[in-house]
Amino acid sequence: MRLILSTRLLAATVALGALAACGNGGGTTPASADASSRTAGEPCSTAKAARTEKVLDLLRSVGVPEPEPRAQQYPHQPSGGLRQRALIASAIACGPRLLIADEPTAALDATVQAQVLELLGELQERLGIAYLFISHDLGVIHHVSDRVLVMKDGAVVGSGDVRQIFTAPVHEYTRRLLSAVLTPVG
Template sequence: MLLEVNHLKTDFKLKKGIVHAVNDVSFGIEKGEILAIVGESGSGKSVTSLSVMGLLQEPGKVVDGEILYKGEDLLKKSEKELQKIRGDQISMIFQEPMTSLNPVYRIKDQIIESIMTHMKLSRKEALARTVEMLKTVGIPSPGQRANDYPHQMSGGMRQRVMIAMALACNPELLIADEPTTALDVTIQAQILELLYSLRERFNMAVLLITHDLGVVAEAADRVIVMYCGQIMEEADVKSLFSNPMHPYTLGLLNSIPRIEDESGERLYMIKGMVPNPLHMPQGCPFSDRCDRCMERCTLEMPELKEVGGHKVRCFLYNQEAGKEADDR
């Protein structure tokens, strides 16, 4: 296992109380695998990735669990040790490239800095590596575009620059946080195809953070569905789409518009709102939005159990005898 996250808990201590942004989350990623974490905004996806990278800002703090990378717990490493790993063995593509790239530095200078920090190369060699990576991610005239500033590039090109920067030191694990947000569908498809081809070329593991199930279907091998800081369901991508189990997963899938649907009916919408993280319900956090809520759901938190190749946190499958409910 390349990365193994065990019982991770990340809290934000605020004046009004404590927000359990990531609450007892466990998962693993094999080398060369693409694992997608999907869920609504506020489900804990990005906080999970920042916890893995050691990039949480105050008041966020990992309060429990372990993050094992090649068997070593990253939470026990010093900031100096983490700096040697970040950008080298583990890299991250952030959500918005325009805010992640420094507007006053040329593209080449920002990538060269990363390369020279982690690889023993001269500036001339680092520049050649930069141009090579820009070419790898499909930027035309890479030698010329390396001299551009971020504002001189389109959104799709800036995203490609972020990918080039993340891949410059040949990482074994790439964390991609909403890599296709705000891009049109054509550019989105190109970015996904690029990530997939680079995974094949470098045998690189990818942790893909997204709210877009279309992206998940296109790129992922396995899927984790998160809600209110917890894993609601986990399965391989084919099983999740062909046989979704958790009512939240079903709601997300039913909310996707389909071209073949000619019924003229309004698009399905999950009722209600995500609960206030400072005032979580007593039982299942999805209980007040669930069409199949039982009294037990409002009183107890179901455990994440393995059922039919899935891991699912729901009393519909979490009966006393461990049997799946007959009617879904």
């Protein structure tokens, strides 16, 4: 099976993460292809329509407005928030029980960051997903976590309930991290 890449962002991002690419050179799907969207010997055009609908359903499920035209956009066109939603759609496509989110709100403004965190919370409730959330943003960690591991130079230097870590940190490095967080004045 060969992998077909596209210059279109949202559809390609979701499709590549979600579904096996169609195309064995013979115009039909390989027998080992994704059985949920097509059967062996089914024409690729039918399989492509099923994949397209699956991609659009995934984009809708993560709140992408007007998914049909958005799926045709080039990489520079969607906002950072829409790109993040497309990646989340790709990540949930296979129904994972655990999603590893490495800096999922980095480079997003505060409003979009809040929207992405809200979306992740909704997906957690709706789909029963657990998250391993990796972030340098202690405010985000405090907001989304039940338990926290603090790492320094690849070693765990603190772990515990989020309340314990933020109110009574044991390790000096954790205390320094928390003291470095900016707090609003006033």
